[in-house]
Amino acid sequence: MSQQNIQPLNKNIHGKIKIKQQSNFAHIKGQHLAPVVVHEFSRAGSEFPVCFVKNSDSGSFQPVALFGVKPGENAYTETERWEGTYVPAVVTHFPLALVADGKEEDKFMVVIATENEVVNEEDGAALFDDNGDETEFLARRKEALGKYLEHTHMTKMFTEVLVEKDLLVQQNLEITVKEEKIQINGLYLVDEKKLNELSDEDYLDLRKRGLIGPIYAHLNSMHQINRLVTKKAALS
Template sequence: MADNIQPLRSKEHAKTKIKNGLNVEFTKLQHLVPVVAHEFSRVANEYPLVFIKNGESGEFQPVVVFGLEPGENLFMKDDKWQGAYIPHALTRYPFVLSTNPNDETKLLVGINESSDLVNEDEGHALFDEKGEETDYLKRRKESLINFIEFSQVTAGFSKYLAEKELLIAQTLTLEIKGEKRDINGIHLIDEKKLNELSDEDFLDIRKRGFLGPIYSFLTSLHQINRLAKLKSEQM
């Protein structure tokens, strides 16, 4: 089903409610999902992290890997999430934050009305009888704003790694039931080059607060084997 994103308004959405849970139909098709540096430590405990490069802008984006091919999420089984942690990029749905076409300095909150979480019968109300925002909606909007702010910090983090030439193109090879499978088109943090940095550069990274995300990223690569195990179980 195509997304039907509409601006959130008290009049049009007076009776709208949001059910708890994930947008299943959307989530089970996501094999790569953007993550912010602030959640690297939690993601690294369960899932592998990699960087992908935008072919047009040349910018790098950290993503969590949920599947080995497009449209595959190995952490969804029987329409239920199998992990303990769910990245912000998935939990913020069915809400989105976008630039106001009439004023680019302002942001608009929208809602994906095609989401299976959106209805008028059950869940959390967005507006009360007076048309005022409920506490639930206020929390969701605050979470959206935080995600945007974290995304900006993460973009700076990614740009810094690229400028220091700490990102390296890599192919990861997995063995699944005796068959070799490659994950291409990804970039990893070059641990060797990281260890060769000058004391000045290393201190700069520490002062910027980047050491934590870097080490979490490197730790997450051990979760590649978990992907291979899940793939084998589902074949």
């Protein structure tokens, strides 16, 4: 969450809180990418380039959807409405999130970012009713957060398999927008040549795990770079 004042959700503190429906997801206005889980690759890949970035501290990889060709630019939040047909799940969960409790490794708690335009006490869907009980809206949001957490674990396993089989390679892209050359660095893609050179045993292992579909959804999604170039040109 990029917004400040993130607090553990508490009915005594947030009993009157309401969440307004978001139209253009302004909280990611200056964000050129966002995490996606492997279950989203097919839908997200029909809209955005889906690639991988590397955490310089941990060395781990995270699949992301690209919203812009430069850091700080998001081609999908330039108007009052989201300029696309699909919104990654992590974006729609805002201002709520699940985070590790800290005391117990396997326990998670719901937190809320309170300082933003969608959280208020007048307009939107309530989190708690007059008795302090969770509303159906909050129950649905918590269920979605729990499912997303499961998906992040599966995604972590997916990326670890790609690393284990040495399939991820760094790719620096150069695009041209109205005669301006722009470098997109630090992206990792599955090397299709290495994929095709896998032994029958390794390829079958990927297929049995259900990973071939997401891999090709990722590879095919890189054609969406052209969509970003078009959007960038329209905004320039």
